[in-house]
Amino acid sequence: MTSQTCSLFVLSIIMVYFGSFGNSLILANLQNDIYDLKADFNASLSDVADGGPIFTEKLKNWTERNEKRIILSQIVSMYLEMLENADKSKAHVRRISEELFTLKRSLPDGLKKLKDLMDLTKLQMSDLKIQRKAVNELFSVLQTLVETPTSFKRKRSQSQRRCNC
Ligand SMILES: *[C@@H]1O[C@H](CO)[C@@H](O)[C@H](O)[C@H]1NC(C)=O
Ligand SMILES: *[C@@H]1O[C@H](CO)[C@@H](O)[C@H](O)[C@H]1NC(C)=O
Numbered sequence: 270m271t272s273q274t275c276s277l278f279v280l281s282i283i284m285v286y287f288g289s290f291g292n293s294l295i296l297a298n299l300q301n302d303i304y305d306l307k308a309d310f311n312a313s314l315s316d317v318a319d320g321g322p323i324f325t326e327k328l329k330n331w332t333e334r335n336e337k338r339i340i341l342s343q344i345v346s347m348y349l350e351m352l353e354n355a356d357k358s359k360a361h362v363r364r365i366s367e368e369l370f371t372l373k374r375s376l377p378d379g380l381k382k383l384k385d386l387m388d389l390t391k392l393q394m395s396d397l398k399i400q401r402k403a404v405n406e407l408f409s410v411l412q413t414l415v416e417t418p419t420s421f422k423r424k425r426s427q428s429q430r431r432c433n434c
Contacts (some may be wrong), residue, residue: 299368301338302361309355315410335377345369 307313324344354432355362382411393399 274337295368299365299429302364305359305361306355306365309359338376339379339382341377342373344379345376347372349373 282373321368328337328340328344331340349366352362352366355366357366394403
């Protein structure tokens with residue numbers, strides 16, 4: 270219940286992030302609904318501040334729009350899961366849930382992206398066959414980097430920094 274309360278505390282801030290690419294009119298309408306939801310979840314209890322925020326701090330380092338949409342997709346799913354057990358007979362709960370569902374449909378599947386990353390960590394890079402595959406794909410991978418100018422620039426400045434040492 271504590272983590273739920275804590276999540277609610279930052280829901281409105283999350284909504285502000287959506288405001289940059291969602292409908293800010295809907296956002297304004299949701300403010301009162303979120304206010305009611307906070308009351309439902311006792312989101313003003315003093316323990317909300319314990320240990321700091323659970324979502325907003327993490328969001329800070331996800332600066333690029335597409336990156337942010339991945340983590341937001343995951344966070345929205347978590348809110349939806351939390352609201353599944355909330356009282357749907359309350360209008361504000363229904364409106365917030367519906368809005369989150371709509372937002373989720375407009376976002377990439379964060380969980381799928383997360384699975385891609387987890388799959389990569391499982392690859393045995395000491396395996397000779399994996400190494401052959403990797404070398405075989407190296408040029409294509411680098412080509413993909415060149416096609417996304419911002420990440421390429423960042424990678425390049427990182428390696429430059431390494432050279433200076
Ligand atoms: C909120 O607080 C009230 C009063 O202490 C309590 O009865 C209720 O169960 C609490 N609700 C939640 C969701 O924690
Ligand atoms: C986020 O970025 C800041 C500044 O680059 C850094 O100090 C901080 O450790 C980062 N936080 C996380 C959770 O990675």
